[in-house]
Amino acid sequence: MRILVSDKISESAVNKLKNLGHDVTVKTGLPPEELEKVIVDFDCIIVRSATKVRKNIIDAGKNLKLIIRGGVGVDNIDVEYAKSKNIEVRNTPAASSESVAELAIGHMLSLSRSLTVADKSMKEGKWEKKKFQGNELYKKTLGIIGLGRIGRETARIGFYGFDMNVLGYDPYVKEVSKPPVKIVDLDTLLKESDYISLHLPLTEETKNMISTEQFKKMKKNSFLVSCARGGIVDENALLDALKNGLIRGAALDVFQTEPPVAGELFTLENFVATPHIGAQTFEAQERIAEEIVSIISEYK
Numbered sequence: 001m002r003i004l005v006s007d008k009i010s011e012s013a014v015n016k017l018k019n020l021g022h023d024v025t026v027k028t029g030l031p032p033e034e035l036e037k038v039i040v041d042f043d044c045i046i047v048r049s050a051t052k053v054r055k056n057i058i059d060a061g062k063n064l065k066l067i068i069r070g071g072v073g074v075d076n077i078d079v080e081y082a083k084s085k086n087i088e089v090r091n092t093p094a095a096s097s098e099s100v101a102e103l104a105i106g107h108m109l110s111l112s113r114s115l116t117v118a119d120k121s122m123k124e125g126k127w128e129k130k131k132f133q134g135n136e137l138y139k140k141t142l143g144i145i146g147l148g149r150i151g152r153e154t155a156r157i158g159f160y161g162f163d164m165n166v167l168g169y170d171p172y173v174k175e176v177s178k179p180p181v182k183i184v185d186l187d188t189l190l191k192e193s194d195y196i197s198l199h200l201p202l203t204e205e206t207k208n209m210i211s212t213e214q215f216k217k218m219k220k221n222s223f224l225v226s227c228a229r230g231g232i233v234d235e236n237a238l239l240d241a242l243k244n245g246l247i248r249g250a251a252l253d254v255f256q257t258e259p260p261v262a263g264e265l266f267t268l269e270n271f272v273a274t275p276h277i278g279a280q281t282f283e284a285q286e287r288i289a290e291e292i293v294s295i296i297s298e299y300k
Helices: 013-019 032-041 055-061 079-084 098-112 115-123 150-160 184-193 212-217 235-243 282-298
Strands: 002-005 023-026 046-048 064-070 088-091 141-145 165-169 195-200 224-227 247-250 271-273
Touching: 013 023, 023 184, 046 271, 055 079, 064 115, 079 088, 098 115, 098 224, 098 247, 098 271, 098 282, 115 224, 141 150, 141 184, 150 165, 150 195, 165 184, 184 224, 184 235, 184 282, 212 235, 235 247
Parallel strands: 002 023, 002 046, 046 064, 064 088, 141 165, 141 195, 195 224, 224 247, 247 271
Antiparallel strands: none
């Protein structure tokens, strides 16, 4: 099989695929017009989140049989169109769940204890101990929007690690027993949660799902965390909410445009940002590599 790796994956995955006898070409960072030209020569393309496999790329891939997304979501792939062309689309949903969930909890801790601001203060030679009185996660209410693998793993860490009361909203999930999650409607979750963590794909229904109306329903001392997809949170509305005290703080690992355009949001002390690093752990990358190799090995 001729395989194009268009986003960075671990070297071990590339070597394993070569050892299995596949012809593997690594070309990362290709602009769409260049990808459209080269894809014709390949049976399989492996992407992460940067490469967009849209209709024009699929049409150009005359020999394409398999598209693999190393990661959870497949919103950067026109899945239904690919299937209509008899091209199989696969992803690695379990590989990075733990890493993304841990980052979400890490952001909650960072916001609660002002870790990034305190670190900056110390490095400026200050000792502002009284300024950084924070809050515990212990026994607080955690609201999970989206109860897939990552949402449930975040709930597990919150419940078993911090004895948090977990609320969940997901129109496709009726019950979660381990850990115990109380399924509620979205308004109830927004109104009752101390921490809200987003774990759902970007679709027409979820675009700007968290905007001014939703921020007004949240507790004024609540925190919002998104390690899901950029565009679910209305960033302009978030800026207003943080400036006007509708919520206490927020952390984003994902943005409407990546990399984001620097703006006022990034100057706020009650805002924490990371550059889409949810799956960027050594362990997750190795698990992603293993799943990719397994998918191709099993492909018939």
